[in-house]
Amino acid sequence: xxxxxxxxxxxxxxxxxxxxxxxxxxxxxxxxxxxxxxxxxxxxxxxxxxxxxxxxxxxxxxxxxxxxxxxxxxxxxxxxxxxxxxxxxxxxxxxxxxxxxxxxxxxxxxxxxxxxxxxxxxxxxxxxxxxxxxxxxxxxxxxxxxxxxxxxxxxxxxxxxxxxxxxxxxxxxxxxxxxxxxxxxxxxxxxxxxxxxxxxxxxxxxxxxxxxxxxxxxxxxxxxxxxxxxxxxxxxxxxxxxxxxxxxxxxxxxxxxxxxxxxxxxxxxxxxxxxxxxxxxxxxxxxxxxxxxxxxxxxxxxxxxxxxxxxxxxxxxxxxxxxxxxxxxxxxxxxxxxxxxxxxxxxxxxxxxxxxxxxxxxxxxxxxxxxxxxxxxxxxxxxxxxxxxxxxxxxxxxxxxxxxxxxxxxxxxxxxxx
Ligand code: LLP
Numbered sequence: 091x092x093x094x095x096x097x098x099x100x101x102x103x104x105x106x107x108x109x110x111x112x113x114x115x116x117x118x119x120x121x122x123x124x125x126x127x128x129x130x131x132x133x134x135x136x137x138x139x140x141x142x143x144x145x146x147x148x149x150x151x152x153x154x155x156x157x158x159x160x161x162x163x164x165x166x167x168x169x170x171x172x173x174x175x176x177x178x179x180x181x182x183x184x185x186x187x188x189x190x191x192x193x194x195x196x197x198x199x200x201x202x203x204x205x206x207x208x209x210x211x212x213x214x215x216x217x218x219x220x221x222x223x224x225x226x227x228x229x230x231x232x233x234x235x236x237x238x239x240x241x242x243x244x245x246x247x248x249x250x251x252x253x254x255x256x257x258x259x260x261x262x263x264x265x266x267x268x269x270x271x272x273x274x275x276x277x278x279x280x281x282x283x284x285x286x287x288x289x290x291x292x293x294x295x296x297x298x299x300x301x302x303x304x305x306x307x308x309x310x311x312x313x314x315x316x317x318x319x320x321x322x323x324x325x326x327x328x329x330x331x332x333x334x335x336x337x338x339x340x341x342x343x344x345x346x347x348x349x350x351x352x353x354x355x356x357x358x359x360x361x362x363x364x365x366x367x368x369x370x371x372x373x374x375x376x377x378x379x380x381x382x383x384x385x386x387x388x389x390x391x392x393x394x395x396x397x398x399x400x401x402x403x404x405x406x407x408x409x410x411x412x413x414x415x416x417x418x419x420x421x422x423x424x425x426x427x428x429x430x431x432x433x434x435x436x437x438x439x440x441x442x443x444x445x446x447x448x449x450x451x452x453x454x455x456x457x458x459x460x461x462x463x464x465x466x467x468x469x470x471x472x473x474x475x476x477x478x479x480x481x482x483x484x485x486x487x488x489x490x491x492x493x494x495x496x497x498x499x500x501x502x503x504x505x506x507x508x
Contacts, residue, residue, distance in 0.1 A: 093123035094378055094460060101419045101458055105487040108380050108419045112456050115480045115491055117382040118399035120467050122152075122492075124160055124485040126376035127463075131164045134330075134368055137347030141354065143364040146190050148328045149175040151369025151464040152377070156483050156492025158182035161372070167210070169328070169367035173200040176207060186210070190325060190365060192239070192289065194219075194260055201226045205234060211365075212236045213287045213325065215262055220275055227280035236275060237285030237325055240268045242306040246291030246299045246329065249410050255290025255303060262288060265306060269313050276319050283319055286310055289327025289367060297341045297349035300326065304353030311357060324357070325365035326350065332374040334461050335415035343371065370464040377463020379404050379479070380419070383451045384434070393429040395448070397457060400433025401440040402473040404459065404466045408439040416443050419456035424449035431457065435474050467493075475501055 094103050101108050103121050111121055135145060146167040149158065153175055159182045161168075167188025168179045179189060186207040194215045196204075201223055204212065214220050214236050227234040241262030244255045254261040263271055268286075275283050290303050304326060311321050331340040341349075354364060381399035388394070401408040416431060418424075426447040433440045442459055451457070470478050477496035482489050 093126035093376060094458065096422060099421050099423065101417060101422075103378070103484040106484050106489050108378075108458060109456060111482055111484075111489060112380050112382065112419075115482055116495060117380055117456070118403050118479040119380050119495075120377055120462065120479055120481040121380055121489075122157060122373070122377045122463055122481070122483050124483055127157070127160050127373055128164060130372050130376060131161070131166065134343045134366075134371060137343035138350065138364065138366070139347075141351055141364050142361075143366065144188060144323075146188065146325075146365055146367050147372055148367045148369030149179055150468060152373045152466070152468050153178050154467055154481050154493055155182050156481070156490065157373060158184065160483070169369075173203045176204060176209070180207065190237075190287075190367065192287075192367070196223075198222060198226050201234075202230060205230055205232045210235060211285055211323075211325075213239045214275070215239050217263070217267075217271055217274075220271065220278070220281070224278040224280035233280060233282045235282050235284045237283075237287040237323070238263055238268060238271055238275065239287040239289070240265055240307070240310065242288050242290065242303040244290050244299050244302045244306070246294050247296060248291045248293045248331070249412075251410060252292040253290070254292075255288060255299075265310070268310060269317065272314055272319055273317055284321070285323040285325055285365065286314070286321055287325035287327070287365075290329060292329050292370060293331040294329045295331045295338055295340050297346055300329070300346065301349050301353050304350065308353065308356050311360075311362070315360075321360075321362060323363040323365050324354065325367065328367040328369050328371075330368055330371040332370055332461060332464075334413050336413045372464075374461055374464035377461075377466060379459040379462045379466060381457050381459065383453050383455045383457065385453060386450070393427065393450075395429045395431045395451060395457075397431060397433060397442070399442070399459070399479070400435040400474070400476060401437065402435065402471045402476050403433075403479050404442065404462055405469050405471070406465060407442050408437075414442060414462060415460040416446055416448065417458045417460065418449055418451060419458050421449070435476075472496075472501060477501060
């Protein structure tokens with residue numbers, strides 16, 4: 091049964107009516123289904139059965155403490171891209187040893203914090219970063235476990251802003267340079283080479299780019315073996331897409347697992363562990379943004395539904411022109427007509443949908459913007475001095491406010507008059 095579904099004409103998350111959450115907590119509010127996070131995690135885990143593996147959840151997809159807590163309980167590790175994400179992960183009860191640290195711009199301060207915590211692996215993205223980490227690790231008397239992120243120059247066929255594995259992208263080290271850099275790393279006293287890594291992009295809707303990237307990693311691991319460098323894990327990043335309800339087809343975790351298994355088969359005798367960094371596929375479908383209709387209006391030929399959520403709450407449509415499913419919380423079976431669903435922010439980019447077929451809603455009615463569990467709350471801001479939305483985790487018939495709606499005092503935190 092889907093996590094967000096109608097029970098007689100009324101939309102629920104698990105066993106809780108969304109209207110009840112909106113009445114108790116106010117709107118806009120992010121609602122997550124604990125059951126759906128667990129289901130998605132277990133499906134992904136099961137798809138990799140038979141391969142020794144570790145799932146390092148990409149914290150950036152949704153870094154709310156209460157969501158991280160669910161992942162910790164499921165036994166996930168974490169893929170982080172900042173010391174702030176490490177802080178959150180540890181505060182949620184996560185262990186440092188199952189953390190991988192990605193990103194092209196780690197600062198020395200962040201490296202020290204991560205070394206001090208004892209993270210599992212730094213995913214190194216350039217020769218300069220390699221040299222800095224070596225120096226920093228030696229200065230604190232540690233040896234940093236590292237992998238080198240390579241750029242396999244594979245087209246993930248996704249939105250250009252979230253493609254990362256093409257040679258024109260800023261990520262990773264060119265394949266041609268990778269082997270030399272691994273040899274250099276192996277000779278540095280502050281570093282311990284343990285893995286190879288790549289991440290080619292997000293919201294991938296085919297398995298072939300993963301297979302192509304894995305083939306290049308396999309070749310690299312074999313080459314490193316000849317150089318006497320023993321690799322203990324291969325990290326293939328995240329990126330598996332989800333269904334946003336626009337009729338896109340996405341591979342199931344099982345199909346993804348099959349492609350990964352086939353790709354890694356040449357390494358199976360080497361006892362190498364697979365590391366993955368999924369974000370969206372774990373939390374994307376488990377969250378929705380609930381918003382209330384404020385006004386309706388017609389401008390010439392267009393009809394607008396103005397809601398109390400805005401691009402500061404969910405910026406994916408504004409940033410990537412992305413599609414999110416939108417449903418009325420009550421009485422879905424009304425006649426529909428096209429409307430633009432827009433927020434109160436003073437920009438034309440502040441929209442959730444254009445010409446979407448929806449019932450003509452009255453002011454005060456609720457809308458559910460679906461598939462918003464990943465890169466929704468995590469990318470929200472205070473633009474237009476709007477306090478950030480509350481976040482709620484539903485578990486069966488009960489729910490917990492895992493993040494309170496921000497107050498006006500919060501808006502000014504840290505500020506002062508000159
Ligand atoms: N690993 C690394 C190194 C990453 O950069 C990312 C995402 C992931 C893992 C997780 O990818 P996922 O499994 O979630 O696709 N804000 C955009 C997505 C940006 C993705 C950035 N990197 C969006 O809303 O679509």
